[in-house]
Amino acid sequence: MTTQHQIRRRAAATTPVLLILVLLAFVLLVLTFGDRSTARMATDALISVTLVVGFWIFAGNSGVISFGHAAFACVGAYVSAWTTLRPAMKTMLLPGLPAWLAQAEWPVFAAALAGGAVAALLALVTGAAILRLSGIAASIATFAFLAMVNAIWSNWTPVTGGTSSVVGLARYVGPWVALGWAAAAILVAALYAHSASGLALRATREDEVAAAASGIDTFRHRLLAYALSAFFCGVGGALMGHAIGVINPDAYYLSLTFVMLAMLVTGGIGSLSGAVVGVVAVTLAGEALLTLEHGVTLAGVPVSLPPGSQQILIALAMILVLVFRPAGLLAGREIALPVRWVGGRRTDSN
């Protein structure tokens, strides 16, 4: 017999599938009707899904806001560059690399995995110190971590190229590769949220003292989520580099931190669907505003916004969401098939 509970579980399991299908439809739509620039936009949006869903795995389940996740993207991007750039290029741009890394020519997929893995490792090490702090103190410490990583990457010139860009990355990331990783991030995020550790972490988000009284070790679950989260941000950072072929430390600093936060807050930090919807909403709004910045002709009258309007208006939109819909567009709800579609009639009272 199928119980009400099993039906509910089945409905919950449709969330990641639906989200991935929506993104798939988005890619097909863009590739069918769009041009090269819309394909680029779709790629960027899907990379952002990987980054923001990765970010959500930690922030959404633990309730602790991190300002440090752009640093994981930075590390992932450079690890992928170190392992995939042509050796001749590395001798020229990054003379300080150890010999084995200078000679490395890894497949791009392995390099992306390595980028994620190194980011996760870094999260384990730094998180071991940072995540013992209480919520707000931990948030501030993650910001300090971001500043440190940026300072190291901007000054360790022989290995990172310093503030100048590292060029010549293989541009293998298009909508399909980005979709693949976005789908992987969504699946892993959904699995984690419904795992015992995910449930424990969500309990600590609600009430840390009561969670401890239920036998939950807050630090352990936070650290696990932090590492998993850093993995996808590392991969996302690598994808960013390989989408445009160029990386530099400032591309993974404050503006990326802001955009990731804006997307998560806009969609709603309380649900996985919120993270995805936030990316789509902010990307679309951003594209529309950028078009206006470049100028359009409305009824014969040329209209254009002053440069910089895009950032200002997105920041304004984020503030408006915080004021009028503090839990975000989805307010913690998940997109899922209605219960009656996945088996049986609704019989419960809620």
Add this chain to the structure above:
Amino acid sequence: MSKLGLFDLAVRYGKLTALANLSFTVAEGERLFISGPNGAGKSSLLGAISGAVKAAHGRVEMDGEILSGRAPEEIARRGLSMVPEGRRIFAGLTVQENLLVGTGQRRDRGAVADDLATVFDSFPILGERRHAPAGALSGGQQQMLAISRALMTNPKLMLVDEPSLGLAPKIVDEVYERLCALQALRGLTLVIVEQSSARAARVGGRMLLMRGGRIVADGDAAGFAAQDLLTEAYFGDAA
């Protein structure tokens, strides 16, 4: 061997002494009420047992194992469960998620489903609303949920802090009725902080009367009602 033993336990907050060298034991399956006026040290006592409050001196033992100095989550995993004051349910999680939170560290996976069924048998309303957010429950239902959540960790000893706080008397009757039924069913040892000693006398069990961080009386709760001890504990020399 007693279930729980406190030996010369003291708790201080700065210069303030909350608990002054308390010693007592609780037998297996016993129901112990801790009563007394505000500031008597009741919550500090539960905190010191559950690990939330650090003892300045002395020790707490459960089944002969020393609990003092361990983290609350570790003490919880050893079979001591706490129903905190003000319930502190996980409002944003569903009723069922609240119940499963504490089961992550249990080894007996199969028994978890049985325990869940037992909870839904004892509190049908929780079964009906298992997929609703816990924050949407009424105060009385939330108290039932907090008790059930503590039960789901399969405790040997359960501490309950002020279960009647903010509830209508009729609901309090119901909470105690269920609590006592569950205790009988599971052979639990219960330590309950209950401000109202009259309530404790009606439910029945052993009672410790506290005042100013000390135990002023220890005996059968029903027996206290007949004596002047209560008045003395609450009003002291003024009475």
